[in-house]
Amino acid sequence: MVKRIFRSVVLVAALVLVTSLVCIMGVLYQYFNGQFQKELKSEAAYLSVGVEQNGTDYLTQINDHEKRITLIAADGTVLYDNTADIAQMENHRDREEVREAMENGSGKSSRQSSTLSEQTYYYALQLSDGNILRVSGTQYSVWRLLFGLLQPIAIVFAVVLILSAVFADRAAKKIVEPINALDLERPDELEGYDELSPFFVKIRRQNRQIQKQLNEAKQKQKEFSMITENMQEGFLVINQQTELLSYNSSAMRILQSPGAGEGQSVLELNHSAPFRNTVDRVLSGEHQETELTLEGKIYRLIANPVWRHDQISGAVLVLLDVTEQVEREDLRREFTANISHELKTPLTSISGFAEIMQQGFVKPQDIEKFSGNIFTESQRLISLVNDIIKLSQLDEGSVPYEPEEVDLFSLAGQVAARLEASAGQNGVNMAVEGEPVFVKAVRPILEEVLYNLCDNAIKYNRPQGKVTVIAKQKDGKPFVSVQDTGIGIPAAEQGRVFERFYRVDKSHSKEIGGTGLGLSIVKHGAAYLGAQLTLQSRPGVGTVISLSWDQ
CATH class of the missing domain: 1.10.287.130 (Signal transduction histidine kinase, dimerisation/phosphotransfer (DHp) domain)
Incomplete structure (x- = not known):
């Protein structure tokens, strides 16, 4: 802060000095320039009287060579010039000051030298006989004047900067002294400038907020520890250097380690190549999944990188027991x-x-x-x-069909018609409800999905039961569902009914028939069609399987 105040004061002093010099030079230059032009005008008036009375001979008697005196005829021919040979001079009729004098009686102009160091001013006065008397003089430009005063200006500038630096250093230290004496640990005892009162209030507020956040962080840490310690899955957090930052007891049990010391590398807990490769690749920014065999059990190691400000700061590793799966x-x-x-x-x-x-x-x-x-x-x-x-x-995604616009309501009616005989044999009533609703899909696959859903609903229904197919727009999305009043699916079995060859009621599989692949085809077909597949079922009440699209 002292350096900033010091630099600010010195910079302000330098800017004020430079600005002052520029303004003073500008004002003085304009003043003397005006005075010079007035002199030219007065001298021209004085000379015009002599020329009117005595003619051109009057001009030859003047020994003043500081000003250039030129007499120009009405047609622009130079009649007299005290500094140049009139025979070598060109016609002056088109000169700005001459043209203006012929029109208005007097005229003036200025021209810069090629080096920009001098500027010549001209004043022309029309005489009674129509001739033009012109007086001109040369004056240094402001840049030439500045260059001539460069040494004294530099001396003044250096003296002012030195004095500014001395005073700025003292002022900065004096200003900062009360601030350095502040005790931020005890904001209630802070004293200083009145202007710092809002700062003190903010410090007190922030101290209270920090304390509150620390308490919340400790509470969350406790909750996090309780959750991770009660997890069956192993949980590990590492930094970019593979050092363990956090872990739970399940991870140590799975990796058969009594614990990890501070700064210990996670690679010390397992020396297998898959484990090491997973850690290396996740710390390079890739999501990784691999399987590890530990003490006869199979664990899936899931690793995700942790990003902070577009940089990898570490990784989270989770070990799942997937032996049964x-x-x-x-x-x-x-x-x-x-x-x-x-x-x-x-x-x-x-x-x-x-x-x-x-x-x-x-x-x-x-x-x-x-x-x-x-x-x-x-x-x-x-x-x-x-x-x-x-x-x-x-x-394999090798279905030999192209997507097309399909009416779910019409397709459901066609599927129901195909299964009408089967439904009659099983004593089941079929109904199609809803309205025309279109979805872009592969028609044969969608038809096969609906057919398998309806076929299952008929096979696993009760006598005099009912199967209802509903096609409509739901929440602005294409939607179709197959509802039955059959035996239902126990909650424990609902996650497996879409597996290949899996049957809920294995004792009646021969009586019911089928290949055991129907719902598996439904699952894979829905995924291929980009549809969300949902199942709701209650034993003894019935089952509802639905398809919906985001399009």
């Missing part, structure tokens, strides 16, 4: 992978039965039975293969 997914993948192999056995049987029948080794009364078994098994296998192909296409 991974094992379940492995079983699902293994089961799906074995489908193709399992299909070969029934297909071989079907082929064998057909070959026996073709060779005529089947009794006539058994042909119908054999044919029925072949047809049933083949249809089931075809459905299974078709569903697997559909899921594969949706997974």
Whole structure:
């Protein structure tokens, strides 16, 4: 603050000095310039009287060579000049001061020298005989005058700056002295300038606010510790240097470490390559997910960078136990992978039965039975293969169709018509409600999704139950839902019904039929269509599955 006051005072003094010099020089220059022009005018008037009375001879008798005297005829021819050979001089009729004198009786003008160091002033007076008497003189420009006074000005400037610096230093220290004596830890005892009273009030207010924020931060820290300590998941916070800033006991348990000391690197807790690579990449700004196998369990390590002012200041690491999930997914993948192999056995049987029948080794009364078994098994296998192909296409995004405008209400009616016979066999009533509503989607996929939803609603309904398809605009968005009055889905099962080959009621799977892939096709189809899929269900009441679009 002392330096700032010092610089400000010295700068103000320098600016005042420079401004004063400029103003003074400007005023003096204008004053002397005016006086000079008045002298030219007076001298011209004086000379005009002599020329009127004595003619040109009067001018030759004048020995004053400080002023240039020129006599010009009415046609611009130079008749006399006391400094130049009139024979070599050009016509002066177009000179500004001469032209003005011919028009108004007198005229004046000024011209700058090529070096800008001198300026010549001209005053012309018209005589009674029409001739023009012109008197001119040269004067230094303001820049030439300043240059001539440069040394004394520099001396004055240096003296003023030195004095300003001395006084500024003393004044700055005197001003800051009471401020340096302030005790900000005790704002109630602050004394000083009256102008600082608002500052003291603000300090008191800020001290109270800081104390309040510290108390809130401590409370939040306690709450955060309680939450993280009761988490089953491991939680770690590290800085840019991989040093541990925070962690919970679950993380130490998972990583089999008794604890971490201050400044300890997180890389010391686990030396595996996946763990180290994840830490390195997250600290370079990338979101990372990887799996770690620790003591026979599988953990998913999720790492997110922490940004501050567009710079990475650290990262948050979370360890999730996904052993059961991974094992379940492995079983699902293994089961799906074995489908193709399992299909070969029934297909071989079907082929064998057909070959026996073709060779005529089947009794006539058994042909119908054999044919029925072949047809049933083949249809089931075809459905299974078709569903697997559909899921594969949706997974790979290789659906051979283009989006188009589809009327949800009309499409729902068409699906209901296709399932009318199936609904009648199961004693279920179907209804389509709503209004025409259009959405841009792949029609075959959307139709397959609605068909599977309605088919499931019929199969898992109760006798004399009802299936209602509603298509409309909801909250300004395209919306379609399939509601049934069936057996419902327990809350514990609702998160898994969209898994492949998963059945809520496994004991009745043969009676109900199907491939177990219907709702999985619904899930993947909705994702492909960009629709939000929601499920609401209550056992014994029914199920509602809805699709909505943001378009």
